[in-house]
Amino acid sequence: MKKNLKLKFFGPLLIVSLFIFALACEEETVMEAPSSEAPATTMKDKEEDHDHSEDEEHHDDDIAYSLISDGELTVCTDAPYEPFEFQDEDGTWTGFDMDIMRVLAGNMDVELTVKVVPFDGIWLLPAAGECDVVASAMTITEERAASTLFTDPYFDADQSLLVRTTDAEKYSTLASLSDSRIAVQTGTTGEMYAEENKPSGATLVSFDEPAAMFLALQSGEVDAILQDLPVNGDRQKNNPFFT
Template sequence: MKSILLGLVLLLTLTSCTKKSESPEGTVSSQAKQELVVGTDAAYAPFESETADKTVQGFDIDILKAIAEKSGLKLKFVNTPWEGLFSQLQSGDRDILVSAITINDERKKVMDFSEPYFEAVQLIALPASSKITKFDELKNSKIGVQTGTTGDEVSSRLLGKSNPNIKRFEGTPLALQELENGGVDAVVADNGVVNNFLANNPKTFKTISDASFSKEYYGIAVKKGNAELLKKINDGLSAIKADGTYDRIYKIYFGEKKN
């Protein structure tokens, strides 16, 4: 009898193991009962930043947490430098990226994006006394940007990628501090980050936009081909937009949403 019972136990164990292995590695099915690791560069307030005790917070964080609640996902947020963010996703060390990442054709070749969750545009921050009125007047100026961002890309097109007048920083707040100290003549960065910095650090700055700056849209990224996880994220995003959760979070960080 014991031999029969032992055989049944072994059979059930083998069957269980076989079923688990049928779930494709890297899909949300194989990760449903464990934490999904979310990479975010927590130096981009108000979208993501770190508290004194190293807790990651911000608009992106709250939005993804709300999505996870709707979709039954368990998340672990890990502060990840921007320069290594995308490679961490490719290697599988991160399952999801949320970090004010602009959706563009180049990035879509190597990762999949959710539906857009935020509309942004570039702003130019300048000393209040500056006579600059448009972007191409910065051709002979020192421009501060965050490395690898849209601000870096548009400034590189204007001045040339290797131009020493482009001063690259790990974070936009560092670039804005350099503007305050007189080390650069202007900073080009996303409107949400620039406006947040100026609201919390009243300085003698002004901001201007430019007709050459296109609207851009942020998306949540997953590894290329992880359609099941992407669907859960999109379904959750749709749900929080429908029930008013998205608008409530937006208001906390940016005021009333303009439609």
């Protein structure tokens, strides 16, 4: 059973470099049990200048942009982070965010290049020239928005708790995790929420990578993982050891 903390966040999100003009898809895509919003990113033509004269034609002017590498859309991401960004058995990048990035690169007629980096501070990398866009299930916060250009939100994802199946009755709420060890990912809104709402006596254990949190939970190093519901849900669905 996945424990919904009923906290609404504006995330996850793609972050777009200031050198690229990005507009959100008109149709919002929502997965089950939402609460963090993330944006779809597309490139659009400028509005056409309509001239009804029979002697003149309509012209579309592409929006101007620059890329850090010619012919490539370089995307920074913290992966694997199923179901948003991961590689399949053939090494192809897939997942919700990566599928959007592949469509974007195709619309721009460039190759998709994925750069795996730590999540903490990832939103600062486009401005630093490390990549053109960040696609990494990123939540919008005031702090991040102060230095980053976000697209419109496209995804909702509540924070959630993942525990071992054998502890499902023992740890049924956040409050029940007093005097326990809760895993969070460094620099995430899950970590922010846990810092503000952890029960008395609970210890937060920060990890750089989501995969390390799952291993820690399975080994008994921690008692629960607090992070985005779709990510915990994906792991619970594919591993009966967790609930």
